[in-house]
Amino acid sequence: MSVWGFAEAFESALPLRLRKAGTVRIPTLAGYTVLKLVAWLDRSVNGEYKDASDIATVLYWYTRSPQIEMFAYETDHGQNLLVLEEMDFAAVASRLLGEELGNIMGRKRVLEFAERWSQTSKDLLYHHMTVTNAPDWTDSEERRRGLVQAMERGLGI
Numbered sequence: 001m002s003v004w005g006f007a008e009a010f011e012s013a014l015p016l017r018l019r020k021a022g023t024v025r026i027p028t029l030a031g032y033t034v035l036k037l038v039a040w041l042d043r044s045v046n047g048e049y050k051d052a053s054d055i056a057t058v059l060y061w062y063t064r065s066p067q068i069e070m071f072a073y074e075t076d077h078g079q080n081l082l083v084l085e086e087m088d089f090a091a092v093a094s095r096l097l098g099e100e101l102g103n104i105m106g107r108k109r110v111l112e113f114a115e116r117w118s119q120t121s122k123d124l125l126y127h128h129m130t131v132t133n134a135p136d137w138t139d140s141e142e143r144r145r146g147l148v149q150a151m152e153r154g155l156g157i
Contacts, residue, residue, distance in 0.1 A: 005034045030100035052128035062093040091150040098154020114157040
């Protein structure tokens with residue numbers, strides 16, 4: 001079992017106090033996504049594609065997040081990204097996810113990830129990026145590609 005990214009995801013996790021069990025740490029969406037991207041890299045080479053739908057689900061959540069939307073439209077950085085992404089809010093949300101991934105991973109880990117990421121079959125990823133119970137999630141593999149590419153831009157890869 002690969003533990004690449006576990007320390008980084010744990011470090012960025014949020015504390016949750018449980019009355020009888022003490023405090024546990026819950027990964028942020030970006031921390032969870034780090035782990036899912038690595039799982040995709042590890043499992044897709046063996047014909048296991050289930051992580052693609054989890055990656056798609058996080059992208060879907062980001063594109064539907066009121067907090068992300070407020071950030072995009074009400075901050076200088078968000079507005080700059082809107083210009084760079086040609087006013088495509090979903091691409092901005094995906095790019096912001098990529099930035100958060102980069103913050104969690106750190107530059108050295110991003111470079112390690114980028115090396116492996118460049119060798120994965122992204123066409124398989126786009127194909128398997130389905131989101132159940134989300135009728136407004138795109139059926140277009142080209143659109144999915146665009147969202148992943150925006151996430152990559154946020155990561156700086």
